[in-house]
Amino acid sequence: MGRSFKTRSTRKLINPVPEEEKVIVSSPLDLEERVTFIQEGLFLTDDLTIRDMIFNERRMKLFFINSIVDVKSIQTNVIKPMQEHPFGNISNIVNGATINETVDLQVALDALVDGSCLLMGENEECMQMILAPKDQSAQRIEPMNEKVIRGSHQGFGxxxxxxxxxxxxxxxxRKVTVKYSHVGETTKTKYALVSISTLTDPAIIKTIEDRISSIEADSIQSPGYFEEFLEDSSFSPFPQFLNTERPDRVVANLMEGRMALFMEGSPTALIFPVSFFSFFQTAEDYNTRPFIASFLRLIRLVSFITTLCLPAFYIAVISYNYEVIPVEIIFSIKSSLEYLPFPPLIEAAIMQFTLELLREAAIRLPNPVAQTIGVVGGLVIGTAVVEANFVSNTMVIVVAITAISSFVIPSNELSTSLRILGFPLMVLAALFGFFGIVIGLMFTFIHMSKLKSLGHYYLYPLAPLDVKAWRDTFIRVPIWLMKERPKDLKAIYKWKTTDPRRWKKNEQSD
Known part of the structure; x- marks a missing residue:
């Protein structure tokens, strides 16, 4: 990170750094050296602003992180008074702000990320830390697509x-690093890449930066554009980047060693690289008991199989494999199929297509009308098609269970992809029965095994196999047992915790 600095302290410091982390450097420090130290200490993040000033006939540097401080307040209470009164004591000139002083650059770095601006002068050992946090009273709305019962109710803007x-x-x-840039030859849309420099694998950072720099397009207007330009397999039905509107979810993934991308004009963040199982995790999993979270996660994984296979399974059973159904149920199903003019494949296609129409209509209409469409469409159309002998009662049940299962999956994009994949699986079931379903699933899982997200295997930790990572895949063990970060991310520091629940060992020893 460059040179480390320590200066002689003449007053009580705020949050002093441990002695072993300090290296003595003769005082006074060169201003440019201290500027370099601050920049490298914040890992050259792009949201660090440095202003040059003259005060008491000495060069001054004003530092602040513009994403977390009130820039207008700094301009009004710090910069403007110092320009109007170029001589004097800073404490008497700066208006309405809390000022702390330090001679330790480590303390100064911590103050910057806590929402202060930092003022340092040439040939002057003491630095002023002026508190100027950004107002947090702005309205923050919970994401409509990712609601939770227990947890944060904050969403991105x-x-x-x-x-x-x-x-x-x-x-x-201070290790959070933000890189701003623009993309689109005409639109010049602003975006930000966020990572934690001491965790994220440099290979991931280089890969995403290289892919973004290779984009040549007139207009990039939303994260969806970025996905298609950056993902490994654009023609795959499976999403390779995770979309979210929740800050807590982004933070959790950053702490695993992933990266996030924000784009001007969109409340959606892209997280990468991700695995298939990342789409079945929710923020609420980590705010509930492990047994409850594990049960709900297993339900989501079962819903994946149900959404993909249930209509095809029904078609295969009706068309070829009656013997797998109990005799008591066969007569009930047979009676409902007796007067139907369509084969099971057409019957299933009609209902699935009708369901997609209702879903799309509900999304496009205002909420009060959408609820009416859902209720009326489900009841009226479902009842009418059965009474008209277009579809059977059993098929209505199958399609309803399939729809409910698809809504259980937390990722809307993955849920839609699974419903689309269900159509070719139904065709294979109509042609070859169970054998067709097996063939379809085999090709699906072969494709998923070969698929990658920024070069990382999509089916990790199944392929390649990593049994230890199952602690937060199919189930969710207590957080204190999740000691390591995922191996496939190759995080610089792999440990989350090295001595969990130390208090228990201490109590037992007492």
Missing amino acids: EKVAENVQFIRERITN
């Missing part, structure tokens, strides 16, 4: 700087 602020509020650490 449509301004990049505001979204970066949400992340920095949750991770008050």
Whole structure:
């Protein structure tokens, strides 16, 4: 990170750094050396602003992280008074702000990420830390698509700087690195890449930066554009980047060693690289008891199989494999199929297509009307098609269970992909029965095994196999047992905790 500095302390410091982390450097420090130390200490993040000033006929440097401080307040209470009164004592000139002083650059770095601006002068050992946090009273709305019962109810906005602020509020650490840039030859849309420099594998950072730099397009207007330009397999039905509007979910993934991308004009963050099982995890999993979270996660994984296979399974049973059904149920199903003019495949296709129409209509209409469409459409159409002998009662039940299962999956994009994949699986079931389903699933899982997200295997920790990572895949063990970060991310520091529940060992020894 460059040179480490320590200066002689003449007053009580705020949050002093441990002695072993300090290296003595003769005083006074060169101003440019201290500027370099601050920049490298914040890992050259792009949201660090440095202003040059003259005060008491000496050069001054003003530092602040613009995503977490009130820039207008700094301009009004710090910069403007110092320009109007270029001589005097800073404490008497700066208006309405809390000022602390330090001679320790480590303390100064911590103050910057806590929402202070830092003022240092040439040939002057003491530095002023002026508290100027950004107002947090702005309205923050919970995401409509990712609601939770227990947990944070905060969602992202449509301004990049505001979204970066949400992340920095949750991770008050100098290691959070933000890189701003623009994309699109005509639109010049602003975006931000966020990572934790001491965790994220440099290979991931280089890969994403290289892919973004290779984009040549007139317009990139939303994260969806980025996905198609950056993902490994654009023609795959499976999403390879995770979309979320929740700051807590982004923070959790950053702490695993992943990266996040924000774009101006969109409340959605892209997280990468991810695995298939990342789409079945929710923020609420880590706010409930492990047994409850594990049970719900298993339900989501079962819903994946149900959404993909249930209509095809029904078609295969009706068309070829009656013997797998108990005799008592066969007569009930047979009686409902007696007067139907369509084969099971057409019957299933009609209902699935009708369900997609209702779903799309409910999304496009205002909420009060959408609820009416859902109730009326489900009851009226479902009853009418059965009474008209277009579909059977059993098929209505099958399609209803399939629809409910698809809504259980937390990722809307993955849920839609699974419903689409169900159509070719139904065709294979109609042609070859169970053998067709097996063939379809085999090709699906072969594709998923080969699929990658930024070069990382999509089916990890199944392929490649990592049994230890199952602690947070199919189930969720207590958080204190999740000692390591996922191996496939190759995080610089792999340990989450090295001595969990030390208090228990101490109590037993007593």
